[in-house]
Amino acid sequence: xxxxxxxxxxxxxxxxxxxxxxxxxxxxxxxxxxxxxxxxxxxxxxxxxxxxxxxxxxxxxxxxxxxxxxxxxxxxxxxxxxxxxxxxxxxxxxxxxxxxxxxxxxxxxxxxxxxxxxxxxxxxxxxxxxxxxxxxxxxxxxxxxxxxxxxxxxxxxxxxxxxxxxxxxxxxxxxxxxxxxxxxxxxxxxxxxxxxxxxxxxxxxxxxxxxxxxxxxxxxxxxxxxxxxxxxxxxxxxxxxxxxxxxxxxxxxxxxxxxxxxxxxxxxxxxxxxxxxxxxxxxxxxxxxxxxxxxxxxxxxxxxxxxxxxxxxxxxxxxxxxxxxxxxxxxxxxxxxx
Numbered sequence: 001x002x003x004x005x006x007x008x009x010x011x012x013x014x015x016x017x018x019x020x021x022x023x024x025x026x027x028x029x030x031x032x033x034x035x036x037x038x039x040x041x042x043x044x045x046x047x048x049x050x051x052x053x054x055x056x057x058x059x060x061x062x063x064x065x066x067x068x069x070x071x072x073x074x075x076x077x078x079x080x081x082x083x084x085x086x087x088x089x090x091x092x093x094x095x096x097x098x099x100x101x102x103x104x105x106x107x108x109x110x111x112x113x114x115x116x117x118x119x120x121x122x123x124x125x126x127x128x129x130x131x132x133x134x135x136x137x138x139x140x141x142x143x144x145x146x147x148x149x150x151x152x153x154x155x156x157x158x159x160x161x162x163x164x165x166x167x168x169x170x171x172x173x174x175x176x177x178x179x180x181x182x183x184x185x186x187x188x189x190x191x192x193x194x195x196x197x198x199x200x201x202x203x204x205x206x207x208x209x210x211x212x213x214x215x216x217x218x219x220x221x222x223x224x225x226x227x228x229x230x231x232x233x234x235x236x237x238x239x240x241x242x243x244x245x246x247x248x249x250x251x252x253x254x255x256x257x258x259x260x261x262x263x264x265x266x267x268x269x270x271x272x273x274x275x276x277x278x279x280x281x282x283x284x285x286x287x288x289x290x291x292x293x294x295x296x297x298x299x300x301x302x303x304x305x306x307x308x309x310x311x312x313x314x315x316x317x318x319x320x321x322x323x324x325x326x327x328x329x330x331x332x333x334x335x336x337x338x
Contacts, residue, residue, distance in 0.1 A: 118185060
């Protein structure tokens with residue numbers, strides 16, 4: 001469920017703006033149009049959105065919500081440019097995009113914890129610790145967050161943190177299974193389950209076991225100027241989406257079925273969808289009070305602050321950031337249901 005990180009290019013943005021219209025939510029009578037940029041093909045990261053759509057909760061809120069299929073331009077770029085009002089992102093990739101000037105804010109945490117991990121083929125007896133990844137090949141996705149994270153884990157496990165990184169996109173999973181790459185970063189509630197169902201499970205290493213702070217692995221971000229200009233529409237969308245994710249968290253079977261009903265192509269992978277939703281609903285979607293969507297400054301300053309401390313965050317000019325960001329401005333719970 002990872003996608004290749006797209007760099008902001010003027011030509012690419014021109015094409016996006018032409019294709020998407022580049023306009024904010026409609027001011028004409030009738031439902032307000034909301035565009036949501038997906039990060040990949042429909043999957044359980046998106047269940048709450050499809051629940052809200054299938055149950056008519058967006059429509060009840062006066063919204064006409066359109067899901068923009070993934071493409072060569074990242075959700076962070078689409079949202080920041082105004083080509084989408086909202087988008088699916090990740091705290092790790094958003095950290096780099098925000099530091100580089102993305103005009104967006106996180107408005108809802110889909111996952112309260114890391115759902116991805118370092119994954120190697122399960123039968124690799126030569127890799128029993130991240131330190132064994134020195135000199136190996138990492139099959140990645142092009143996000144600037146990946147290499148520093150992998151290096152830090154390897155070093156924390158006693159290695160040098162030296163490895164070759166190649167951008168493979170979703171081909172990375174098969175590359176690891178075929179031996180063309182040695183490790184990658186699967187989502188355990190999707191690619192992890194997918195590998196188990198195929199009889200080729202991953203051996204995984206949890207970032208948190210090697211000193212990396214926990215993170216909101218999946219978030220929904222909104223265009224900052226649009227949020228400021230349309231607070232009522234923003235609140236209506238976020239609360240309908242939150243309601244959808246809450247239903248999925250409380251009733252995994254209903255959430256999975258809504259995702260399949262909205263995306264009939266997933267019917268052939270129904271077991272994967274059901275098992276994935278069960279895993280997410282059981283341990284990832286709810287905060288300690290059983291509520292979905294909430295975010296804390298501690299979590300944002302923890303992981304994103306750790307990235308800053310590594311000296312790898314760069315600003316809009318491409319130079320390393322010299323001042324620690326004010327992470328309180330990177331997210332808000334202000335649109336969530338009271």
